[in-house]
Amino acid sequence: MSSATRTISRPRRFTGAGARWVPYAFIVPFSALFILFLIAPIFVAIGSSLFTVKSSGLGFGGDSAAVFAGVENYVRALTNSDFIASFGRVLLFGVVQVPVMMILAGGLALLFDSSLVKAKRLFQFAVFLPYAVPGVIAALLWGFLYQPAVSPVIQFLASIGIEANLLAPGTVLWAIANISIWSYTGINMIILFAALQSVPREMYEAARLDGADELRIAWSIKIPMIWPAFLLTTLSSIIGTLQLFSEPAVLKTITPNISSDFTPNMAVFSAATLGNNANLSSAMAVILGVATLVVSLVIMRVTNRRNGASRDA
Amino acid sequence: MEPPVTLSTNDNAAPAIDSPVGSLLPAAPAALRPRRRPKFGQTSASDQHGRGWMIAVTVVMILAALYFLVPVYWLVVASTKSGGELFSTPGFAFSEFHLIDNLVNLSNYDDGIYWRWTFNSVIYSVVGSAFTTFVCALTGYAFAVYRFKGRKIVLGAVLASLLVPGTVLAQPTYMLLVALGLNNTYAGVLLPALVYPFGVLLAYIYAQSSIPLELVEAARLDGANELRIFFSIGLRLMMTGLVTILLFAFLGSWNSYMLPLLVLTDQTLMPLTVGLTGWNQSSITIPGLQILTVVGSLVSVVPIMIVFLALQRFWKAGISAGGVRF
Numbered sequence: 121m122s123s124a125t126r127t128i129s130r131p132r133r134f135t136g137a138g139a140r141w142v143p144y145a146f147i148v149p150f151s152a153l154f155i156l157f158l159i160a161p162i163f164v165a166i167g168s169s170l171f172t173v174k175s176s177g178l179g180f181g182g183d184s185a186a187v188f189a190g191v192e193n194y195v196r197a198l199t200n201s202d203f204i205a206s207f208g209r210v211l212l213f214g215v216v217q218v219p220v221m222m223i224l225a226g227g228l229a230l231l232f233d234s235s236l237v238k239a240k241r242l243f244q245f246a247v248f249l250p251y252a253v254p255g256v257i258a259a260l261l262w263g264f265l266y267q268p269a270v271s272p273v274i275q276f277l278a279s280i281g282i283e284a285n286l287l288a289p290g291t292v293l294w295a296i297a298n299i300s301i302w303s304y305t306g307i308n309m310i311i312l313f314a315a316l317q318s319v320p321r322e323m324y325e326a327a328r329l330d331g332a333d334e335l336r337i338a339w340s341i342k343i344p345m346i347w348p349a350f351l352l353t354t355l356s357s358i359i360g361t362l363q364l365f366s367e368p369a370v371l372k373t374i375t376p377n378i379s380s381d382f383t384p385n386m387a388v389f390s391a392a393t394l395g396n397n398a399n400l401s402s403a404m405a406v407i408l409g410v411a412t413l414v415v416s417l418v419i420m421r422v423t424n425r426r427n428g429a430s431r432d433a
Numbered sequence: 434m435e436p437p438v439t440l441s442t443n444d445n446a447a448p449a450i451d452s453p454v455g456s457l458l459p460a461a462p463a464a465l466r467p468r469r470r471p472k473f474g475q476t477s478a479s480d481q482h483g484r485g486w487m488i489a490v491t492v493v494m495i496l497a498a499l500y501f502l503v504p505v506y507w508l509v510v511a512s513t514k515s516g517g518e519l520f521s522t523p524g525f526a527f528s529e530f531h532l533i534d535n536l537v538n539l540s541n542y543d544d545g546i547y548w549r550w551t552f553n554s555v556i557y558s559v560v561g562s563a564f565t566t567f568v569c570a571l572t573g574y575a576f577a578v579y580r581f582k583g584r585k586i587v588l589g590a591v592l593a594s595l596l597v598p599g600t601v602l603a604q605p606t607y608m609l610l611v612a613l614g615l616n617n618t619y620a621g622v623l624l625p626a627l628v629y630p631f632g633v634l635l636a637y638i639y640a641q642s643s644i645p646l647e648l649v650e651a652a653r654l655d656g657a658n659e660l661r662i663f664f665s666i667g668l669r670l671m672m673t674g675l676v677t678i679l680l681f682a683f684l685g686s687w688n689s690y691m692l693p694l695l696v697l698t699d700q701t702l703m704p705l706t707v708g709l710t711g712w713n714q715s716s717i718t719i720p721g722l723q724i725l726t727v728v729g730s731l732v733s734v735v736p737i738m739i740v741f742l743a744l745q746r747f748w749k750a751g752i753s754a755g756g757v758r759f
Contacts, residue, residue: 408598
């Protein structure tokens, strides 16, 4: 590292080109913000989660003070069946929504990469367009399409004899999944498509000379070549699932079937606002953060191992 | 960009399909061959299957396009209706044209609070993303061009922070902002958004691949100071990547919901996302708000779509550059 420093700064040391403080000056703005708004909040959350507010007087007097509570908030969070249920809910959500979305995105990307699609730009634009609609607005929009009084979809279904209630207790989770699929298939498709476009075309020519047809090329060359990009997008989708907040929070206003702790993040939010318990909310946020971290690391572990295995094979 | 390489080289097996009849009646050849519905993931069909596949794929594409476009189409149609027609007329059909009235009502409601929210969203997104991009550019450039003590540690911290989910930080960030007295201020929403580790990594990757160190050396020999080199060489060569970062940062701020919802209680500081969902909530008791929410949603979405379309050359290139390296 230090030898590299010397290589760069050698030519004109005294012009100030290699002054030691220069690189630090470049990274100071980011580092300061990074410490203040990324590192510090982590410590704030952990710190706050270890305390609890006890009022020493009777009732609402100003005599409340934060006292050290150890793991009390964590115990409260983890024994709160609604909070635990919210994890189960987003897990179920992720198990269905992420594969559906990734298969859709991957399939569309493969189609766009093939020569079979006419008016490629137009269709790509259509698939990507929802990404330009903010998640909150997408939820508002679909919210209207889910309400029987407004929705042409439900009215149409009713006219052919199907009474659809997309906001019922059993269906509302999938109504949210649909919004996520609608919103994020486009960006995943674009990323996978970009990865496909960067595969050297000569590989296809070579495979074709060997007698492979297009399906075989897609299966044996294209998919393995974009596998890293596929894993990356899948991983970030799973992380996104755990963070689910905007869509259910917006739909909550039009259906009683979404509770205020429907997802872990909503539970964090409602503990801080409705419950007015910042300490409990912090403990929940820490649990959610750790859960996300563990899930990410496990996925990376598994995929790394699999990549290693396929390389050996 | 997309030459139909495969199509031109492999036509030998399908002379019958490409006959004039085939092109006049595109459905006929499809009927002649065994119909295999294209499944996702394996649809890059052999060209020998020619037209049949082409039609099947086109059908799939049209269905996909319908799914992705219909809600937006509904939004456009609904925005032209009056509040009553929203409920009384078929959803996908235009009725009487009330778009202008709706826009007037949107502008007048609550002394034009909607445009205040728009202004706020623009401040948060435009100012925020400009600063974010600049900070990312500075940092990524430094990582790529300099070797300094602690570089690996900072870079490692940036990488590790990618695993820290943003919305988990919202609540503690809010507590921090309260402690700093920044809740209910523009700064309270703007400052946390400036930390964009993924942008720093993108800038680093971009700087690494697009700034030749020899050029930096040459500039130094010519007597340019480091800041000058950054502005006149670094920024310029990184431009495509920076536009990508700018776009994603812009979109991130424009979509941001949980943090502003926590931080802001003053209506006049809210961005569109928070304001519009507030209207949506109130529309349960104030019926006229429903149509305003619809029109407001449409108006808020249109500028983003235009920006994205206009700049797609940049962000697509940026995604390729980022994606290849990851």
